[in-house]
Amino acid sequence: MNIDKAVLGFAGFVVLLGLALGWLVSPYGYLLTAFAGLNMIQSSITGFCPAAIVFRKLGLRGGSAFT
Template identity: 85%
Template structure:
């Protein structure tokens, strides 16, 4: 697995977690989903993604979008 796939998987998990917690616990958890979406949008413009930095430090090999 490379960084690109790891970031996509992590973003998908955060979105699903936010939706599940928003449905089961409190609607305020939908803000987590909104944060994940906004972070994906800004990463597409700037190329800066905190999750990619963390995955890189964990030793995940580089990809095309986040090297």
């Protein structure tokens, strides 16, 4: 698995987690989904993604988006 796939998988997990929290616990859980969406937009523009940095430090190899 490379960094690109790990970031996409993690983003999908965070979105689903935020939806579940918003539905089952509190409407404030939807803020997690909003944060994930905003982070995906900013990383597509700037190329900076904190999750990619963490996955790189965990030893995953670079992909085409996050090298």
